[in-house]
Amino acid sequence: MFTFPSLEWFQELARLMNEHDVPYRRLGYADVRWAVEIQATEPDQLTHLFVFVFEEYGCKSVQACEPDTQPEVAFTMRATLGTWEEMIRNIQKNKGPDLQHTLNYLTLPDDPIYIDAPDFLSRDLFARYGQTFQLFFNGAIQVPTTFTS
Amino acid sequence: MAYSERSQAYREKLQNGEYDLGWMQVNSEWGVRATPGKRGLTLDDINVGSYGVIPKDTSDSLSFAPRGADFDPAELPDMGYELNTDAEAWAQNMSGLYEEAVARQWSSTRDVPWHTLEPLPKDMEHAMSQVCTFLTEVEFVAGDVPGWWLNKVNNAYHETKLFMATQIMDEARHLEVFRKRALANGGGLGKCPPEVEEGLKYIHDLRSFPQMLARMNLFGEGRVLTLFRLGELIAQNEVEKTIFRLCAQDESRHLAFGCLQLRYLIQEDPDRIEEIQEALDVAEQRTMELGSTPEQVEPFLILLGGGVEHMDKGQEKFAFIRKKMVQEYLQRCHSIGIDRQDRCLLKGAQDITLL
Numbered sequence: 001m002f003t004f005p006s007l008e009w010f011q012e013l014a015r016l017m018n019e020h021d022v023p024y025r026r027l028g029y030a031d032v033r034w035a036v037e038i039q040a041t042e043p044d045q046l047t048h049l050f051v052f053v054f055e056e057y058g059c060k061s062v063q064a065c066e067p068d069t070q071p072e073v074a075f076t077m078r079a080t081l082g083t084w085e086e087m088i089r090n091i092q093k094n095k096g097p098d099l100q101h102t103l104n105y106l107t108l109p110d111d112p113i114y115i116d117a118p119d120f121l122s123r124d125l126f127a128r129y130g131q132t133f134q135l136f137f138n139g140a141i142q143v144p145t146t147f148t149s
Numbered sequence: 150m151a152y153s154e155r156s157q158a159y160r161e162k163l164q165n166g167e168y169d170l171g172w173m174q175v176n177s178e179w180g181v182r183a184t185p186g187k188r189g190l191t192l193d194d195i196n197v198g199s200y201g202v203i204p205k206d207t208s209d210s211l212s213f214a215p216r217g218a219d220f221d222p223a224e225l226p227d228m229g230y231e232l233n234t235d236a237e238a239w240a241q242n243m244s245g246l247y248e249e250a251v252a253r254q255w256s257s258t259r260d261v262p263w264h265t266l267e268p269l270p271k272d273m274e275h276a277m278s279q280v281c282t283f284l285t286e287v288e289f290v291a292g293d294v295p296g297w298w299l300n301k302v303n304n305a306y307h308e309t310k311l312f313m314a315t316q317i318m319d320e321a322r323h324l325e326v327f328r329k330r331a332l333a334n335g336g337g338l339g340k341c342p343p344e345v346e347e348g349l350k351y352i353h354d355l356r357s358f359p360q361m362l363a364r365m366n367l368f369g370e371g372r373v374l375t376l377f378r379l380g381e382l383i384a385q386n387e388v389e390k391t392i393f394r395l396c397a398q399d400e401s402r403h404l405a406f407g408c409l410q411l412r413y414l415i416q417e418d419p420d421r422i423e424e425i426q427e428a429l430d431v432a433e434q435r436t437m438e439l440g441s442t443p444e445q446v447e448p449f450l451i452l453l454g455g456g457v458e459h460m461d462k463g464q465e466k467f468a469f470i471r472k473k474m475v476q477e478y479l480q481r482c483h484s485i486g487i488d489r490q491d492r493c494l495l496k497g498a499q500d501i502t503l504l
Contacts, residue, residue: 026260028253029188031245056188104381104394109469120477120484121408127374128249128401131394 001144004088005038005048005081007064009143014052014059016139023135024057030129031055035076037067037116038084045081045149054132074125075117077103083112085147091140103134177219188252192244192308207305208233216305230303232358236417240409243308250315250402257326261391266334269385272457276448277385278336281327283445286341287373288327290349291403292320294365298358312406319399326392333388339448344439351435359414359421360428366407368432371481374400375474382466383452404481412485422487429482433494476501 002009017024024030031054038048047067053060065071083106090101099105106113107126117123126133159169183195195201200217211233212225232238269277295313302310331338352369355361377400380393414421446467447460454463475495482489483503490498 027255028249031249099381099384099390102381104378104397108378108382108473120480121405121412123480124374124401124405127378127397128405130398130401134394 001146004085004145004147005050007050007062009145010036010050010052010062012143013136013139014062016142017136018058021057024132027131027135029056030132032125032129033073034125034133035065035071035073036084037076037078039078039080041080041082042149049076054129059136074122075115077107077113077126078116079106079113081149085149087137088140088145089147091138092145095141096138097134103137104130175219177217188248191248192311193248196244203235203239204305205236206234207303210305211303213304216307228300231301232298232306233303235306236414236421237358238302238306238309238410240309240413242409243306243312243406246402246406246409247308247312247315250312250319250399253398253402254315254318255322255395257322257329257392260395261326261329262387263329263333266386266388268335270456272451273385274334274336275339276451277334277383277389278331279339279444279448280383280452281331282339282341283345283448284327284373284376285324285331285338286345286349287369288320288324290352291365291370291373292317292324294352294355294361295320297353298361301358309410316403316406319403323396323399326396330389330392340444342442342444344442345445348435348439351431355428357424357428359411359425362407362411363425363428364432366403367411367481367485368429368478370400370404370407371478372474374404375470375477379449379470383449385452408481408485411487415486425487426489426492429487429489430492430494437494437496472497472501479503 002012033051033053035049035051038050040047049065049067049069049071051061051063051065051071051073087097087101087103087106091097097103097105103113107115115123115126117126162169178199181197181200183190183197185191186194202217204216207230210220210222210225211227211230212220212222213228214220214222214225268274295316299310299313299317302313304310328338352361352365355364374397377393377397380397381390384390384393411425415425449467449470450460450463451457452463453466454460475493475498478495479490479493479498479501480503490501490503493499
């Protein structure tokens with residue numbers, strides 16, 4: 001079992017990506033350094049920040065960072081713990097997201113997931129590699145998960 | 150010696166069993182051994198030594214000769230290239246964008262689950278067919294325009310030409326996939342109103358490369374990218390979702406191409422900003438004049454609302470998307486070095502907070 005959110009949980013997603021790269025190869029490579037922020041909304045929760053390096057068809061590294069740092073990334077996907085949990089549960093339940101839980105759907109109105117970027121062109125990398133990111137999170141189907149909240 | 154005389158002299162030499170081999174005394178960099186990386190030998194990998202030096206100005210060399218070869222421009226034909234400076238025809242990361250485009254190609258025949266299509270209610274099928282007709286028209290111009298400009302780019306900037314070729318291929322696939330969708334589910338092609346055609350013709354007729362990039366890549370492809378991302382909301386099935394998702398990735402690349410080129414031009418030659426601004430003035434004006442016709446608006450309202458009876462619901466979502474298009478457009482202008490907000494004619498532009 002892997003706890004969400006945790007470094008181990010995302011490392012497991014990365015492992016799945018690296019060991020099952022055929023669909024990623026089909027989509028084409030993605031070279032991008034990006035981050036996920038999981039925001040606390042309750043006093044007993046912690047905010048988490050994870051930085052990913054995608055290179056070619058795999059995830060070269062996943063790191064946990066202090067939440068108040070500004071990692072050098074193309075963009076950060078920011079959302080509350082509740083939003084991430086709901087998305088992951090939906091992916092796991094339906095063996096893939098339903099229409100209301102795709103990354104594109106959740107980010108298009110800038111809420112509940114906000115794509116924060118230092119520059120708008122680097123923000124566009126989210127759309128350029130959109131299906132690669134979706135496939136990465138779809139890996140959650142294979143990750144036995146316990147949720148902290 | 151005239152070219153034909155040189156050729157004749159050589160033929161005679163050959164007949165006498167003599168060889169020349171003078172071409173081996175080549176005045177270009179020799180001994181180059183570009184090293185492949187993990188993914189093979191990329192364009193960046195071969196930009197080594199003198200071959201990787203991007204010339205600032207190549208207006209004295211207008212032939213087919215590739216960058217780094219041994220040639221005398223005065224001896225070679227003038228192909229009339231018009232984009233002969235790096236400011237106009239090159240930008241950082243062109244080779245990376247090209248490699249990415251090649252790596253992320255997809256097939257409208259193979260990669261869309263056509264066999265899962267099921268009939269839609271008639272109003273929804275009409276709406277999707279009309280949207281696909283509109284997008285097919287848009288994709289035609291998006292391929293024709295870079296096609297027209299391709300032979301204006303000096304060959305010294307081959308990375309730019311190569312990327313433009315991928316854009317033409319991408320747009321071909323897009324028009325292919327939208328035509329296929331229109332004809333695959335009991336509908337058919339819809340109407341082509343003159344307002345749409347006039348708007349597209351303006352892009353086609355632009356004779357300034359930066360203005361074309363501003364109008365088509367920055368303004369147009371940006372709006373289309375938002376539409377494609379919206380596509381997931383209007384999609385009624387996995388076929389349409391797949392189409393819009395895959396097209397959005399391509400469109401984002403085209404947008405990056407235009408933005409990176411314009412950003413570099415502005416850095417190198419800030420005097421060209423006004424030329425770009427003027428193209429955007431007209432683009433916005435045209436959108437205000439021509440962008441609201443029943444054929445362009447109502448299919449989206451039907452698809453967003455969930456049928457003719459729910460078009461009011463669709464209006465709300467459509468208004469949000471229009472605002473989003475304006476916001477993203479102004480953000481991109483800002484990012485490439487153009488302050489556009491105060492000048493923008495589009496509805497709501499002044500109220501938008503730039504990030």
